[in-house]
Amino acid sequence: MYSNLEELTSHPVFHYFAEISNIPRGSGNEKEISDFLVRFARDRNLEVVQDKALNVIIKKPATIGYESAPIVIIQGHMDMVCEKNKGTLHDFEKDPLQLRIVGDMLYATDTTLGADNGIAVAYALALLDANDIPHPSLEVVITTEEETTMNGALAVDSSHFDGKILINIDSEEDGKLLVSSAGGIRVRQILPISWEPASNDTVPYTIRIKGLKGGHSGISINKERGNSNKLLGRLLHELTTNFTCFIQQINGGLKGNAIPREAEASILIHFDDVQKITDKIQQWDETFKNELQSSDPKVSIGFEKSESISTNVFSKETMRKAITSLLLIPNGVQGMNMGIEGLVESSINLGVVTTTDTEMKFESEIRSSVKSMKYNMVTQAKALAEMLGCKLLIDADYPEWPYNPESKLKKLFEQTYNEKYNDEIEIIAVHAGIECGVFIDKIPGLDAVSIGPDMFSVHTPDEHLSIPSAVNNWEYLLYTLKRMKDL
Incomplete structure (x- = not known):
């Protein structure tokens, strides 16, 4: 053209x-x-x-x-x-x-x-x-x-x-008429960081989850794509459980409404464990590739020596709470609409994780076409934050768009589409704001x-x-x- x-x-x-x-x-x-x-x-x-x-x-x-x-x-x-x-x-x-x-x-x-x-x-x-x-x-x-x-x-x-x-x-779809959408709200869990001096017999490394497709956290949430923040949480849990491993930073994702494609952690590990951890990370690389072979086949884990970013590391309690947050903050489809085949009703996307000198922030985008379910997910986020001694910030609350079967405008668009293309336009609802x-x-x-x-x-x-x-x-x-x- x-x-x-x-x-x-x-x-x-x-x-x-x-x-x-x-x-x-x-x-x-x-x-x-x-x-x-x-x-x-x-x-x-x-x-x-x-x-x-x-x-x-x-x-x-x-x-x-x-x-x-x-x-x-x-x-x-x-x-x-x-x-x-x-x-x-x-x-x-x-x-x-x-x-x-x-x-x-x-x-x-x-x-x-x-x-x-x-x-x-x-x-x-x-x-x-x-x-x-x-x-x-x-x-x-x-x-x-x-x-x-x-x-x-x-x-x-x-x-x-x-x-x-x-x-x-x-x-974002030609030949389709959108007549209903989800409401949403943003929650940010704030974890205060407690620091302690790093051990002298450690070496700094960076772990990177990369190669994921990402996508819109409403439209693509049902495609079972990998969330880099969640994958990194699983990996860090394994390493800190089985090896002497200290964390200095965890960062992942850029936008709350985008499925995060990359995440990284700055860690310190003992010299003697470098090869063992390298082997373990290779196993996790194969695990993630197997789990995401259809939805995110290019997922990979980078593990490389780096410059130490600080002389301090997370305290044991901060590290435990950070990893627990990555593991337990809900993510993905939470419920399907039983009235419209294939339509997600409720979801959560853990979109952004950031580390500063004083706190870690875990930002999630909550969506639902049912108002009561949206606020129920907020209640769950509050309960988890309280259990971990975190503050929860809530904002960007916007309403759902209910379906109106009597819409005259909908009927006009159906008529004009049929006249122009001699075909029926598809009537849809979407799990997005x-x-x-x-x-x-x-x-x-x-x-x-x-x-x-x-x-x-x-x-x-x-x-x-x-x-x-x-x-x-x-x-x-x-x-x-x-x-x-x-x-």
């Missing part, structure tokens, strides 16, 4: 996708992209609001003949997950993404692509910039911090909106659906976007906007 970036960016959607790919937009670092959106609107004399959370709302009047059609809210988020391959020098605070085409797919180079959710921003800008697309009055809202806390959507003032119809563009739930909570009577093109390996450096699917989804959106008179 498009053989090079110059051809691709001649399409209005990819023109704007390339533009925003030059702007840093990691979660919590959205000021520059937010200001860009405001300038875009003002340059076109469109009504625009930028709130304290840096959310941007842009309004565009209806085209001729659509003045009486229902007002439509178009919604997406401006932030992206910033992950890169180990050794990649890319600085997400300032460097533009390096886009590249492989076949009919769009990638970045050694980093996440940010199609989640840059494609929504690109669709919105192309729609707002066009003068030849028929549409009702539009209220475009692009939020911040969706990938971390949903604080952007939670901070939106609903009085800015007159529309009762919302089209979210944060789905979609901002529709927040907006439905804020705007009484709001009718919502979510669409989006095919994306793959989201939240990893292998993230890629189907170019034909992105074009197809754009055309489907425009076709449905043209039919909004029928609502």
Whole structure:
């Protein structure tokens, strides 16, 4: 379809996708992209609001003949997950993404692509910039911090909106209409560190779990991929149980909502045990490869001599509590939805483990489409933290999006898909946090659906976007906007 970036960016959607790919937009670092959106609107004399959370709302009047059609809210988020391959020098605070085409797919180079959710921003800008697309009055809202806390959507003032119809563009599967999603909450267990002097007859080594696929902690949680933090916990338990082994640091994962691909521990071991521990680690390497042969066959364990990072090590009690936390903090699917085949109902992802001079932090993302189950998992996290003498921090609580079988918007999207493609669109629910739930909570009577093109390996450096699917989804959106008179 498009053989090079110059051809691709001649399409209005990819023109704007390339533009925003030059702007840093990691979660919590959205000021520059937010200001860009405001300038875009003002340059076109469109009504625009930028709130304290840096959310941007842009309004565009209806085209001729659509003045009486229902007002439509178009919604997406401006932030992206910033992950890169180990050794990649890319600085997400300032460097533009390096886009590249492989076949009919769009990638970045050694980093996440940010199609989640840059494609929504690109669709919105192309729609707002066009003068030849028929549409009702539009209220475009692009939020911040969706990938971390949903604080952007939670901070939106609903009085800015007159529309009762919302089209979210944060789905990742073409030919599917998303009508329900999970709610979520973040918990962080804080373990105070007690230090003691390191023994003189030890040598420093680093253990690394690597080679895992990772992925979105909602969408990919049912694929049984390895969690590097959990694997490292099992290995450290074996070593500290059977050898004289001291720990100085444990770190793994980068984002709470991404299944961690890598984790490492800095340890001190006795000279006499180096070969024995090397052999034991080789056994664990084979064990992990066997366990994950279908879901994560490239898993591996690195074990190499390193420079000592400190003259101190975890006390025995701190080491016990740290390893116990890695072993016992729940992870993975916690329950399946019995009403929708294959849909995860509840899950936990132990996404990030970090060590500082004073504490260890274990960050988990909890998701559920059932509110009571979400808070039950929080209760379990509290119980474990109390048992280990840890503090538990709870935030980023966002609501689920309940299924509405009577949705008129859903029926319209079904009709337009059938008309355009002579096929039935698949109605789905997803085990991921979609901002529709927040907006439905804020705007009484709001009718919502979510669409989006095919994306793959989201939240990893292998993230890629189907170019034909992105074009197809754009055309489907425009076709449905043209039919909004029928609502």
